[in-house]
Amino acid sequence: MEKAAVVFSNPDRAQKPLRQLALVDGKTLIMASPRLKAGFLQLSSESVRGREGYASTIRGAFQLGVPAAQEALRKVNLVITGCVAVDFRGFRLGKGGGYGDREISLLRGLSPQALVVTTVHELQLVDRVPVEAWDSRVDLIVTPKRIISCRRQSV
Numbered sequence: 001m002e003k004a005a006v007v008f009s010n011p012d013r014a015q016k017p018l019r020q021l022a023l024v025d026g027k028t029l030i031m032a033s034p035r036l037k038a039g040f041l042q043l044s045s046e047s048v049r050g051r052e053g054y055a056s057t058i059r060g061a062f063q064l065g066v067p068a069a070q071e072a073l074r075k076v077n078l079v080i081t082g083c084v085a086v087d088f089r090g091f092r093l094g095k096g097g098g099y100g101d102r103e104i105s106l107l108r109g110l111s112p113q114a115l116v117v118t119t120v121h122e123l124q125l126v127d128r129v130p131v132e133a134w135d136s137r138v139d140l141i142v143t144p145k146r147i148i149s150c151r152r153q154s155v
Helices: 013-024 058-064 099-110
Strands: 006-009 028-033 040-043 080-081 086-088 117-119 140-142 147-149
Touching: 006 013, 013 028, 013 080, 013 117, 040 058, 080 099, 099 117
Parallel strands: 006 028, 006 080, 080 117, 117 140
Antiparallel strands: 028 040, 140 147
């Protein structure tokens, strides 16, 4: 996260501290709207200075952010996503709507250099999650205890 200039995050509450940290650290934050109904919202650290906590919430992003242009999505360096469970290969199990996989797939197409990370508790690590053809993998799994690289593991 330290080297990323543009950070993307899903809107889930579990990722709020990382969204706030990105803004405090002077990064541009792009946040998916819930269920992608309003696309993506862009927040610049300069425009929300002093209000980073509020800006990193869904309500705050809608009030303080602007619609993200496709060009902004091309500049994403880091993608932060949540999940219900993730396996050591990097396959994640979302909440069932497919929104996380759509976000990852879109961003990998527009910004292939972006690192895709999921943040989970150790209890959310499983041996295998069911995988469908459209499922996306993450590059890193971050838990409170460790960082697990999935980039070189075979499917």
